[in-house]
Amino acid sequence: MGWQVETLPALRALAADEPAVQKLEVSGSASGDGRLLDVWSDLDVLVTIDGDPEPVANRLALAVPAALGPLYASSRSGDGQETGVRLVLADLRRIDLTVRTAGGALHPPTRCGAADLAGIAAAFRFDAVLAAFKTARQDLLIGTHLALQLPRHLLVAAMILRDQETGTHHHRYGSTEWNVWPERLGAVAPPSNTLTITASIRHHAHVLQDLLAVHAPDLAIDDDPLHRLLAAVDRSAERHSAPSARS
Template identity: 30%
Template sequence: MATYGKNIIMTPDKFTDQLIEAFLREFDGRLAAVALYGSKVEPEFTDRWSDTDLILVFRPEEQPKLRALNELVSRLGRILGREVHHQTGKLVARYVIQSGPTIEALDLSVFGYDQWLAEKTVSPGPHRLLWGKFPERKGALDADGSPAPYSAAAIDANWFLYYECVKKLKRRDNLIGLHLLLKLMQENLVLEMIARDEETGTNIHRFGGNEPVRWLSGLHKLEADNTALLLENLRQLSAWYDQQLLNRIPDYESRFSAFVEYLEVE
């Protein structure tokens, strides 16, 4: 017998309601909480292009395999595209689904019980709990509550990539060097987005704000076979990154000078 009963909070969106009921029916007794987040939480921000973003938190030892999620989603409509990211105890699965006459985008953040407790965020952002109850996080935050890109591990990993990028470019392996440079640009853009979210108090930006990204001003000048230009862009990128860390983290010690010294070795 189903245990979720009448405790589901319905939404104005038919597709979302079908999803919630399907997940609760399929994983009856295994789920701890289901929540909607993203633009559909605030109807005034919703348009035809809005994704359905769901958080699924499972009870201990009950997290399903990706195959089970795929099979469930495929019963709701034809899967036209899919992107999956695996982390320990967490799965992010993004789908494009043809559901009847419409095409819908679905983003699932699927947490195991322990991983939810260990997440280093205060909350999943603007969200609406539709069923169940989030397991209470106790002592899960870093001392400063830093978002993941500002964690000590992420900082070390990024600086490692900066040094790897220099090495590849100095060896004239511009293909891998440019790949690493673009990855570092992507990481810096994540920090820019975090800053925007904090400044505006939301992670929903329907039309954006035409924000300037000053460290990208020379991007149009980059040439894959111009090592000097690539290295100069890398230097500017590292300077901006280092300054953000100095501004954000009280006990961070600048690594820029040491990096530039390495970069200038012939």
Template identity: 35%
Template structure:
């Protein structure tokens, strides 16, 4: 089965024929590359990189950092691809992230971890999302009761059972989706303008499970180096 990582790498090279585009990570190891893998690429270039234009879709979630002269950008795209880029020589343009950007990113990473059976990491990420959900519910309770100390249950306390129910179910990529849905509902309680957008996460899960999360690549038919 041909993987999207190979096609996306080829597209980066076509878009920047004069750049140094160097893949690393699982794309170099056919036996490791599967439907949950991201694409890791280092790019040395002299012109500004418009990532959404080059990658052909909108960025759903992102993380950005600096590392010894490299601009390090981790992306989750609307179509479910996950791409980690290291860029030197010029800057990459990254749109302003959504207000729930970190929650989105953690949910996508959790889905991939659960998909691989890395339940410890997946659950760690999900618990962080659920913790934020509880914070919003507590703020909602304070606003509804017009106080910050509550000796007895409030209407918001019933929602704790929703989180507990999610964790009682078998762990898997849908656990990450459920956590994001609970976060969206709790955030909307205190931020009426907030609208959850699970599309990128749904796409990550769809890509990861399209062949059961298995079906490793047995041949890479383009030049990687």
């Protein structure tokens, strides 16, 4: 506890070594009086600069581990006016650095709507069909890979709907009705062979239909083509296993 406050002076010193840096601000749970800090909190820092944020972000991404300890994991994002570097040190301190060009337009939180759900539903159905065809050819590696994509599509849809309900894409805690979704998606055997792959596809297709029926009925379509395909894959598997079963 309290590592965020102890770490901040080192970050300020590193930023001071960068001539382009105009200011460094703390955001997120560590800002203000820090009442929102807990053992799970990271340290969010906004660095405003004059110029291109990318090279400054790159140098800070190297300087922070050199000053504070070994790096365990990291991720990056950027759009030309803003570069984000998320660092996880080996002692599990998490530091999120956002380097922003002074005067750059602030990007409003991304709002997801029907178009996003339509894209997810289309990607889900395509992956479901391809998983079934791959499984019919006994390419269980690709069939399983694609079948495992289906619950991920559904979780993304659930996150979009939760954002719409709460009006934000930032959720400090879970503990909402959407937390039951992982359990619902896990109520089927993991895909590993022909019959468990097709069962997994069926289960998740039904979940998608239920979700769309409630939240986006215009996007719901008849899944009969998918279910006919899955039935054909099952029959093919049963025919191939029948001789070995008799022997």
